[in-house]
Amino acid sequence: xxxxxxxxxxxxxxxxxxxxxxxxxxxxxxxxxxxxxxxxxxxxxxxxxxxxxxxxxxxxxxxxxxxxxxxxxxxxxxxxxxxxxxxxxxxxxxxxxxxxxxxxxxxxxxxxxxxxxxxxxxxxxxxxxxxxxxxxxxxxxxxxxxxxxxxxxxxxxxxxxxxxxxxxxxxxxxxxxxxxxxxxxxxxxxxxxxxxxxxxxxxxxxxxxxxxxxxxxxxxxxxxxxxxxxxxxxxxxxxxxxxxxxxxxxxxxxxxxxxxxxxxxxxxxxxxxxxxxxxxxxxxxxxxxxxxxxxxxxxxxxxxxxxxxxxxxxxxxxxxxxxxxxxxxxxxxxxxxxxxxxxxxxxxxxxxxxxxxxxxxxxxxxxxxxxxxxxx
Amino acid sequence: xxxxxxxxxxxxxxxxxxxxxxxxxxxxxxxxxxxxxxxxxxxxxxxxxxxxxxxxxxxxxxxxxxxxxxxxxxxxxxxxxxxxxxxxxxxxxxxxxxxxxxxxxxxxxxxxxxxxxxxxxxxxxxxxxxxxxxxxxxxxxxxxxxxxxxxxxxxxxxxxxxxxxxxxxxxxxxxxxxxxxxxxxxxxxxxx
Numbered sequence: 001x002x003x004x005x006x007x008x009x010x011x012x013x014x015x016x017x018x019x020x021x022x023x024x025x026x027x028x029x030x031x032x033x034x035x036x037x038x039x040x041x042x043x044x045x046x047x048x049x050x051x052x053x054x055x056x057x058x059x060x061x062x063x064x065x066x067x068x069x070x071x072x073x074x075x076x077x078x079x080x081x082x083x084x085x086x087x088x089x090x091x092x093x094x095x096x097x098x099x100x101x102x103x104x105x106x107x108x109x110x111x112x113x114x115x116x117x118x119x120x121x122x123x124x125x126x127x128x129x130x131x132x133x134x135x136x137x138x139x140x141x142x143x144x145x146x147x148x149x150x151x152x153x154x155x156x157x158x159x160x161x162x163x164x165x166x167x168x169x170x171x172x173x174x175x176x177x178x179x180x181x182x183x184x185x186x187x188x189x190x191x192x193x194x195x196x197x198x199x200x201x202x203x204x205x206x207x208x209x210x211x212x213x214x215x216x217x218x219x220x221x222x223x224x225x226x227x228x229x230x231x232x233x234x235x236x237x238x239x240x241x242x243x244x245x246x247x248x249x250x251x252x253x254x255x256x257x258x259x260x261x262x263x264x265x266x267x268x269x270x271x272x273x274x275x276x277x278x279x280x281x282x283x284x285x286x287x288x289x290x291x292x293x294x295x296x297x298x299x300x301x302x303x304x305x306x307x308x309x310x311x312x313x314x315x316x317x318x319x320x321x322x323x324x325x326x327x328x329x330x331x332x333x334x335x336x337x338x339x340x341x342x343x344x345x346x347x348x349x350x351x352x353x354x355x356x357x358x359x360x361x362x363x364x365x366x367x368x369x370x371x372x373x374x375x376x
Numbered sequence: 377x378x379x380x381x382x383x384x385x386x387x388x389x390x391x392x393x394x395x396x397x398x399x400x401x402x403x404x405x406x407x408x409x410x411x412x413x414x415x416x417x418x419x420x421x422x423x424x425x426x427x428x429x430x431x432x433x434x435x436x437x438x439x440x441x442x443x444x445x446x447x448x449x450x451x452x453x454x455x456x457x458x459x460x461x462x463x464x465x466x467x468x469x470x471x472x473x474x475x476x477x478x479x480x481x482x483x484x485x486x487x488x489x490x491x492x493x494x495x496x497x498x499x500x501x502x503x504x505x506x507x508x509x510x511x512x513x514x515x516x517x518x519x520x521x522x523x524x525x526x527x528x529x530x531x532x533x534x535x536x537x538x539x540x541x542x543x544x545x546x547x548x549x550x551x552x553x554x555x556x557x558x559x560x561x562x563x564x565x566x567x568x
Contacts, residue, residue, distance in 0.1 A: 006531075006546050039557035040550065046560060047525035050503050056416045060430050068408060068434055072401050072441050307406045 005040075008033055012041050013048065058303055063275035066231045121161035122176040131180070148188050152203045155184040159210050162226075171219040178225040182232045201249040204233045208253035208278060215282060216260065223286065230279030234272075245273035253278050261285045271299070283308060291315035393454055397444060404444075408437050411455060414527055415462055421522050422466045424507040432469060436462045456537045459527075463519055463537070470515075509559035517552035524549055 012026035023041060027034045056064070120126035134154050138147055158181035165174045185207075188200060211230045218226055234250045247254065247269055254272060258265040263285070271281045276299075284302070288295040293315055301311045389410075395403035415436055420429040439461050440447075447457055510518050519538060523529045524545075531542040531549075538545065 006549070040553040043553040043557040043560065044521075044525050046502075046506055046556075047521060050421075050506050051417060051526040053499050054417050054420050054503060055413050056430065056433070057426070061412065064412070064430065064434055065405060065408065068437055069401065069405065072404065072438070307402075307409045309402055309406060 005033060005036060008037060009040055009044060012037070013044060016045065017048065059275045061303065066277045066280060069228065069231065121164055122173040122180070123165070123170060148200060151184045151188045152200065155181050155188070155207065156203075158184065159207060159214070162214060163210070166214055166218045166222070169219060171222040174218060174222040175225040178222075178229045182229045185229070185233050205249045205252055208233050208250060209256055212253050212256040212260070212278075212282070224283070227279035227283045227286075230282060231277030232279075234278035247272055250278050254281075257282055257285070261289070280308070287312055287315050389454060390449065393447075393449060396441075397447070397449070401441075404437075404441055407454070411458055414455075415458055418459065418522055418527055419462055419466060421507060421510060421526060422518060423469060424504070424511075428469065432462070432465050435465055439465070452536055453533070456533060459523065459537050463515075467515055505560070505563055509556055509563060512559040513552050513555050517548055517555065520545055520548045521552045521556065 008030050012021070012023075012030070015021040015026060016023065023038075023045065026041065027038055030037055120130045134150070138150055158177045162174050162177040162181065165177060185204070188204075208230060211226055211233065215223060215226045215230075230253070234253065250272055254268045255265055257278065258268050268281055271284075272278065276284075284298045285295055287293070288298050291298075298311060298315070301314075302308065306314075389407070392403045392407050392410075396407060412433065416429055416433045419432045419436070420426070423429055423432065436458060440458060443461075447454070510522075513521075516538060520534055523534045523537060524531070529537075531545045535542045535545045538548075540548075
């Protein structure tokens with residue numbers, strides 16, 4: 001195509017789309033090029049018109065961001081992106097594994113060191129040692145089901161550590177513990193075999209309730225990390241539009257959230273079945289409470305393509321400073337009910353209560369419990 | 377001099393990319409939301425299946441994240457890089473899936489908020505016919521006209537993505553549109 005004909009084609013498309021010209025108008029206007037122009041113009045118009053109607057479904061849009069987050073955590077990250085760990089920064093994986101083996105040998109020789117490391121949390125000198133020991137155990141897990149069990153156990157330890165850090169008000173290290181938790185769960189979800197799904201689902205359901213418990217007492221800056229971890233542990237496997245929604249695993253966590261925000265469990269269930277993870281649902285309701293904007297509007301903004309970061313920023317500008325901004329007392333945590341939700345305990349689910357970590361002070365003056373209810 | 381809205385978007389993208397390059401997954405998530413629709417649309421027209429398009433779209437961004445350290449801010453635009461990844465994935469997919477399944481016809485392929493069910497169905501059938509006609513073009517021809525008329529890219533942007541000159545992009549476009557119109561006509565005639 002010569003440049004002149006290309007320019008004419010673009011001009012015709014523009015006039016047809018923006019000035020109401022017909023194809024015939026254009027061909028008449030460029031009568032000399034009519035024979036060559038007509039097939040090009042008609043084909044280009046078919047493409048232009050078709051593009052308007054093709055876009056990802058809302059269900060995919062809602063689910064894919066959470067799925068991608070999980071994959072990003074599990075994926076090999078770019079060298080620039082890899083956080084440098086103080087004790088092992090710059091070491092290659094095989095060297096880390098070798099160190100892990102050495103550590104195991106040392107730990108066997110001196111059980112006290114391994115014991116001490118096992119109780120370490122992010123920020124402790126022995127935490128890196130604890131992680132190295134775990135990595136070494138994972139490398140030597142022969143069966144995939146054993147690796148899944150190990151990851152679930154280590155993930156549970158991360159939650160224990162996060163709970164202790166929340167109690168100590170150490171938001172930065174809470175975030176690190178939860179990032180490590182999320183990476184372990186991403187590995188669980190990738191490696192879990194169908195035969196292990198009930199046991200894995202039960203363990204994840206249990207961990208979700210503990211995460212909701214943490215959410216209630218965590219410092220505000222740590223809450224997005226908790227919500228992220230909740231999303232990763234609650235994301236439906238291979239969720240697709242039209243597939244039946246199985247909420248068995250997340251029922252206790254949704255019940256706890258429903259109680260926390262004083263909204264019907266069924267509302268949260270509907271959001272989950274629309275493809276939102278528990279963490280995302282929690283985030284939307286939290287933003288609604290913080291800003292006074294109806295929760296439907298918060299979800300609508302996300303469905304319109306706004307990122308959660310952008311929504312949060314806009315709503316905070318609109319609604320003033322968040323009620324529980326750093327420096328202000330956060331709302332009183334309302335522990336989730338230990339009993340099953342209204343629709344009954346799901347088979348295979350545990351009744352384990354969430355962690356009861358000491359929470360922040362009571363409601364700030366002038367802030368009633370009702371204010372915590374998102375507007376419908 | 378005031379910044380144009382276009383410049384603001386570019387600067388915003390630059391900032392997000394810088395953060396993503398430093399390992400900020402939230403910034404990468406914002407880039408994902410920004411480019412989800414165009415990448416999905418490009419892939420959908422190439423594969424003709426909603427499920428495959430969804431899987432491949434996610435794969436594009438997962439691969440982009442993994443390879444982000446190889447992306448240079450001063451090199452090609454981020455979108456061009458994404459389209460290259462998408463193209464490579466589609467070519468791999470098509471190689472594995474021979475013969476390609478028939479393009480889907482049905483309401484779920486169409487964003488039908490503003491259409492009646494009948495209109496949406498008709499539109500969906502038209503899209504399926506278009507995708508079937510596109511398959512009569514080779515990979516490069518499909519790539520060029522989709523980037524030009526569905527993704528609205530300029531010849532210089534297309535040229536950067538396909539690794540050829542602007543002149544070559546024009547020649548491919550001419551050949552591809554002619555072939556596409558011929559394929560659409562023959563389908564129309566056989567239908568009548």
